[in-house]
Every structure is written in C-alpha cells, then in structure tokens.
Amino acid sequence: MSLVTDSPVSSSGSDDFADFLDDHLDAESDNEDDNGEAKDEFASSSSSSSSSEDEWEDDDQPVSKRTKISEVEIVQNGDAAEGSASHVIVEQKLEASSSASVSKNECTHPGSFGKMCIVCGAQVEVSGVSFANIHKEILIGNAEVARLRDTDTKSVLCRKKLYLVLDLDHTLLNSTLLSHMVPEEGYLNNQIDSVQDCQNGSLFRLSFMHMMTKLRPYVHTFLKEASQMFEMYIYTMGDKAYALEMAKLLDPKNEYFHAKVISRDDGAQRHQKSLDMVLGEESAVLILDDTENVWPSHRDNLILMERYHFFASSCRQFGFGCNSLSQLKSDESEHEGALAAVLNVLRRVHHIFFNELADQTGRRDVRQVLKTVRKDILKGCRIVFSRVFPSQFPAESHHLWKMAEKLGATCATEVDPSVTHVVAMDPGTKKSRWALENDKFLVLPRWIEGANYLWQRLPEENFPVKSNEPPKSEAKVKDPDA
Amino acid sequence: MFFHIVLERNMQLHPRYFGRNLRDNLVSKLMKDVEGTCSGKHGFVVAITGIENVGKGLIRDGTGFVTFPVKYQCVVFRPFKGEILEAVVTMVNKMGFFAEAGPVQIFVSNHLIPDDMEFQSGDMPNYTTSDGSVKIQKDSEVRLKIIGTRVDATEIFCIGTIKDDFLGVINDPTTT
Numbered sequence: 001m002s003l004v005t006d007s008p009v010s011s012s013g014s015d016d017f018a019d020f021l022d023d024h025l026d027a028e029s030d031n032e033d034d035n036g037e038a039k040d041e042f043a044s045s046s047s048s049s050s051s052s053e054d055e056w057e058d059d060d061q062p063v064s065k066r067t068k069i070s071e072v073e074i075v076q077n078g079d080a081a082e083g084s085a086s087h088v089i090v091e092q093k094l095e096a097s098s099s100a101s102v103s104k105n106e107c108t109h110p111g112s113f114g115k116m117c118i119v120c121g122a123q124v125e126v127s128g129v130s131f132a133n134i135h136k137e138i139l140i141g142n143a144e145v146a147r148l149r150d151t152d153t154k155s156v157l158c159r160k161k162l163y164l165v166l167d168l169d170h171t172l173l174n175s176t177l178l179s180h181m182v183p184e185e186g187y188l189n190n191q192i193d194s195v196q197d198c199q200n201g202s203l204f205r206l207s208f209m210h211m212m213t214k215l216r217p218y219v220h221t222f223l224k225e226a227s228q229m230f231e232m233y234i235y236t237m238g239d240k241a242y243a244l245e246m247a248k249l250l251d252p253k254n255e256y257f258h259a260k261v262i263s264r265d266d267g268a269q270r271h272q273k274s275l276d277m278v279l280g281e282e283s284a285v286l287i288l289d290d291t292e293n294v295w296p297s298h299r300d301n302l303i304l305m306e307r308y309h310f311f312a313s314s315c316r317q318f319g320f321g322c323n324s325l326s327q328l329k330s331d332e333s334e335h336e337g338a339l340a341a342v343l344n345v346l347r348r349v350h351h352i353f354f355n356e357l358a359d360q361t362g363r364r365d366v367r368q369v370l371k372t373v374r375k376d377i378l379k380g381c382r383i384v385f386s387r388v389f390p391s392q393f394p395a396e397s398h399h400l401w402k403m404a405e406k407l408g409a410t411c412a413t414e415v416d417p418s419v420t421h422v423v424a425m426d427p428g429t430k431k432s433r434w435a436l437e438n439d440k441f442l443v444l445p446r447w448i449e450g451a452n453y454l455w456q457r458l459p460e461e462n463f464p465v466k467s468n469e470p471p472k473s474e475a476k477v478k479d480p481d482a
Numbered sequence: 483m484f485f486h487i488v489l490e491r492n493m494q495l496h497p498r499y500f501g502r503n504l505r506d507n508l509v510s511k512l513m514k515d516v517e518g519t520c521s522g523k524h525g526f527v528v529a530i531t532g533i534e535n536v537g538k539g540l541i542r543d544g545t546g547f548v549t550f551p552v553k554y555q556c557v558v559f560r561p562f563k564g565e566i567l568e569a570v571v572t573m574v575n576k577m578g579f580f581a582e583a584g585p586v587q588i589f590v591s592n593h594l595i596p597d598d599m600e601f602q603s604g605d606m607p608n609y610t611t612s613d614g615s616v617k618i619q620k621d622s623e624v625r626l627k628i629i630g631t632r633v634d635a636t637e638i639f640c641i642g643t644i645k646d647d648f649l650g651v652i653n654d655p656t657t658t
C-alpha cells in the first residue's frame with residue numbers, strides 16, 4: 001500500500017516503525033493469498049457500487065481473528081506455567097468476542113442506532129420509540145424503554161426530584177414573526193436585550209429566524225427554582241431549530257435541559273404530545289401547557305396555563321379583538337403572574353410527595369397529589385350558578401361546574417343557607433338578589449377560572465357583578481324564574 | 483482505519499469550463515463532489531491527494547456536456563468491525579454515550595459500558611465508577627471497539643463497546 005511510501009519519513013524512530021509496518025504487511029500478504037487479492041481489488045476500485053460492501057468486510061474478519069489467535073499462542077508458549085486447557089479457553093473466548101454471530105441467538109436487540117443493534121451490532125429492525133430528540137438514528141424497543149424509565153425514575157426520586165415537562169409558546173414565552181408586528185409595537189425595537197445576556201434579558205430579536213421573542217415575566221426565577229425540584233424537559237409543537245433556539249434563551253448555560261428538548265420534528269403524532277420520550281413514570285411527571293387537547297392521555301398530569309399573549313399577532317391568532325400587552329406597553333405581573341403562582345403549586349406538590357407521603361414510596365402518584373392540592377383551592381365554598389348556563393343545559397356537565405368541583409367547591413342548583421357564593425353575570429336575577437340580601441358572595445364566573453389558573457382563592461371583591469351592561473342583562477331577563 | 487487509495491470517477495463538465503483551465507476546473511469540481519462523501523465500500527473520503535490520470539473526454543449527445551474518466555488518489559477513512567478506535571465523547575445520557583472519531587458517529591449503549599460504571603445525571607451527565615476514579619463525560623477521550631458499522635451517503639454510524647480489557651477513558655478533560 002502506498003500509505004507508507006508517501007508519508008514523509010525523517011527520524012530514525014519512524015524509520016523503524018515504517019520498516020516494521022512493511023515487514024508486517026508483507027508477512028501478512030505472503031501468508032494470506034486471498035487477503036492480497038482483496039487489497040488489489042480495493043486499489044483498482046470502482047467509485048459506485050455498494051453491493052460489494054459485505055465482501056470486503058468478510059475478507060477482513062477472518063484475518064484479524066487469525067492474527068489475534070496466533071498472537072495469543074505466542075504469549076501462551078512463552079508462559080510455560082499455563083496448561084493447554086487454558087489455551088483452548090482463551091481461543092474460545094476470542095471466538096466469542098470477535099464474532100457477533102455467536103451472541104446473536106441470545107441478544108434481544110433492545111434498541112438500534114443506525115439500524116444496528118445497540119448491544120450486538122447486528123443489522124436489525126427494532127420497533128419501539130424513536131428518541132429523535134437525542135439522535136435521529138436512535139430507536140429503543142418498548143421493553144428497554146420500560147427498563148430505562150424504571151431505573152431513571154428511581155434515581156430521580158432518589159434525588160428528591162420529580163419530572164416537569166414544559167411547553168414553550170404561551171406558557172414560558174411568546175414569539176412573533178417580525179413581519180406580523182403592528183406599527184404600535186415599533187418601540188420594542190429599542191428595548192431589545194442582547195442575546196449574550198439572556199440571563200437577565202426578556203425581549204430578544206432573532207433576526208436570522210425573522211422573529212422576536214418575549215420571555216414571560218418571572219421565567220428565569222421559575223426555571224431556577226423548579227430545577228431544584230424537577231428534572232425538566234421542553235416539549236413544543238414548534239420545529240427543532242426553534243425549540244433549540246428558545247432553549248438557548250431560557251437556559252443559556254445549558255444547566256436545565258441538556259438533550260431534553262422535544263420538538264414537533266421528534267414526535268410521532270402530528271397534533272398530540274406524548275410522554276414516550278420522557279424517561280419518567282407517569283406517576284412522577286407534571287406537565288405545564290396552555291393547550292389541554294394535545295395531552296389526551298395525560299390530563300391528570302397537566303397544569304393548565306393561562307395563555308401568555310404579549311404580541312399583537314398572538315392575540316389575533318387566538319381571535320381576541322383586544323389590544324395586546326405589547327400594544328398597551330404593559331406586561332404580566334412578575335410576582336403575582338401565572339408562573340409565580342404555578343411555582344407555588346409545584347412547591348406544594350413536591351413537598352407533599354416527598355414529605356407527607358414519604359412512607360408510601362411504592363404508591364405515591366403525583367397525579368393524585370395534584371388533585372389534592374387543587375381540591376384545597378375552593379375548599380369550603382358552596383356555589384350556586386345563576387343563569388350562567390344556557391337554560392336547558394344540564395348544569396352538572398357544564399365546564400364551570402366541573403371546574404368548581406375540581407377546585408374543591410361543592411355546587412348546588414338551589415340556594416339554601418349553606419351556600420357561600422352565587423356566580424352570576426347579572427346582579428338582577430333572583431339568586432343574585434338573594435346573595436346580596438343574605439350577605440353571600442356574588443361573583444363573576446371569571447372568579448372560578450381565575451382560581452383555576454392561579455391556584456388560589458382570589459379576593460371576591462375583585463369580581464363584582466355589576467349591571468353596567470344594560471342591553472346584555474335585558475336580553476337575559478327572559479328566564480321565567482327571574 | 484485510514485487508507486490511501488486510487489479511485490475513479492466519471493466527471494461531467496459543462497462546456498463553459500473548457501479551455502486553458504479545463505484540468506483545474508475538473509480537479510476543483512472533483513474535490514467539491516467527492517471530499518466529505520461516503521461510500522459503503524471505501525468509507526469517508528477525507529481528502530484528494532493527487533490526480534493519477536484524466537482520460538479522454540466523451541461528448542454527450544444533445545447537451546454538449548463532456549464526461550471525463552478521472553483517476554485520483556485519496557485518503558479514505560473506514561471503520562471495521564473489531565477495530566479499536568479512539569474517539570471524543572459528544573453526548574452522555576442514560577441510554578449510553580455518543581462519540582465521534584472524525585466523520586464517524588459511534589454509539590456506546592449502557593449495556594456495553596462496564597457494569598461498575600453508573601450513570602449520574604445533573605449539569606454534566608456522566609458515567610462514573612463507584613470509587614469515582616474513572617469518569618466518562620462530554621469531551622472525554624475514550625478508546626473503544628467497533629462491533630457494528632453502517633455507511634450512509636454522507637454519514638458513518640458505528641456501534642461501539644468499552645466493556646473489554648484496555649478499553650475506556652484515555653483522557654478525562656476534568657483532570658488535565
């Protein structure tokens with residue numbers, strides 16, 4: 001081969017080495033006729049055709065095996081103390097380790113990388129979960145995923161942590177295309193933070209993606225605190241490039257997410273998210289997302305977030321006619337906003353899970369804990385709805401009724417002394433007037449929704465029912481029981 | 483393993499490249515087309531080192547393109563089953579770790595990491611022995627054995643193992 005002759009040979013040391021190589025290669029091609037042919041064929045070459053790929057590999061295999069064995073023989077001969085029995089064993093061992101075909105029978109092919117088994121290296125087709133978030137060529141069989149999930153969950157719980165899956169858009173941040181920005185948002189261009197300083201900044205212009213991104217207030221503190229209690233993943237319906245770029249803004253030092261960023265490009269299903277790529281047991285995973293529908297099988301793990309709409313385009317997209325936060329030159333409250341409220345919930349869940357349920361290690365389930373925490377929010381409230389639902393609608397199946405019950409309130413259809421709250425849109429209804437006469441709280445439906453998003457009983461006086469919309473309330477006073 | 487070999491390729495050249503610089507044009511096009519590509523048989527073409535011979539051009543009917551058979555020397559890299567490689571760790575996770583040796587991407591699953599090394603998650607995920615003396619993390623250099631290879635058009639994938647004598651970490655970035 002020309003490798004040796006072409007390389008510049010100067011020092012005597014490399015001269016010796018070159019000689020050694022020459023000798024060795026000569027000796028090998030003298031011994032092995034077929035090997036010599038293989039080399040010639042290789043050198044003559046044709047640049048296409050991958051069909052002969054295997055042939056070359058086959059030629060190579062036995063040679064290396066033979067060389068190894070002969071080397072062992074030399075060592076064995078030198079070492080007189082060793083008997084011939086052990087000699088045989090060593091040879092067998094070499095056979096076993098150098099040819100994959102022997103172990104093929106035993107290997108269960110738990111997963112594949114580049115369509116090769118990750119354990120025995122054989123060409124295999126594995127069916128299972130594609131962990132494209134880690135590497136596009138990694139596919140892990142279901143049994144192996146279960147095993148990984150089990151060991152990972154144990155080690156995470158051992159470190160007193162749970163799992164937290166975080167959505168990006170409208171949950172941790174809001175992005176807009178530069179071309180979708182309205183003139184009133186022009187002032188934002190003077191408030192851009194440097195991408196180098198994402199640790200403190202919150203408004204970024206990503207010119208190469210033609211985008212502007214606003215991080216939700218409190219997000220830096222939130223991630224820092226949550227990372228103490230949770231193993232965190234990002235899971236977004238955005239594409240891979242976007243997801244990684246956002247991860248950089250949220251986690252510039254790469255402390256929180258590492259390879260735990262899952263994007264639309266990694267998921268199997270178009271409009272759904274699943275916990276397949278999250279290596280935690282479902283009983284230890286919490287999810288933060290503003291969209292409930294994408295988690296059809298994991299509603300009990302979900303903490304639904306109030307959507308963060310900073311940019312005008314985001315409001316338009318969701319059909320709000322109102323001005324966006326950016327247009328109002330305003331923003332969500334830093335310390336009383338959604339993320340601060342949710343962080344408190346996470347702290348409570350974590351505390352209950354690891355302190356109050358410490359003696360029930362096998363049976364703890366974060367979904368149950370979440371339910372319990374939620375049920376505390378409106379505990380002790382007894383709610384009657386006054387013409388909030390359409391007249392023929394079965395009250396018990398209305399989402400507000402169900403929401404109130406999930407928050408720990410009890411609901412009734414008729415007033416009685418045990419009732420604490422009347423929820424109404426109009427102060428003129430019979431039940432509304434009853435509330436005022438009997439010193440009960442009279443609140444808007446928004447009071448329940450607010451409690452649901454902020455995970456706390458909000459001051460009732462902030463949700464007064466006023467009659468300042470005469471046309472609307474007139475339209476409603478057609479109900480006979482008014 | 484690296485090889486210095488002679489390959490042949492039929493190069494199609496647009497008539498606008500004809501003239502005094504024909505050979506130069508041919509060579510630069512060859513480099514652009516070939517360097518960095520893979521073939522199942524020869525592996526990854528690292529660099530073209532010389533032109534052996536440019537054959538007679540053949541004019542294509544209709545288009546005016548001319549096809550030249552070019553014989554060239556190049557350095558190729560191709561991993562083999564059973565080969566020992568030194569590679570740099572690029573990512574560590576609970577499934578194992580990924581490493582790169584030039585253009586080759588190698589995955590070493592946790593099944594093929596010695597049993598006394600355990601996965602540690604955290605800021606810098608790693609595999610560590612119980613006494614803490616050996617640690618595999620991003621940027622560690624490891625010596626591993628190839629047990630499976632697949633060569634794609636532009637990428638080479640390998641399955642590796644470090645579960646054998648004399649394999650494992652050869653340079654830990656945290657200790658140097």
Ligand SMILES: [Zn+2]
Pocket residue numbers: 107108109110117118119120121122
């Ligand atoms: Zn296998």
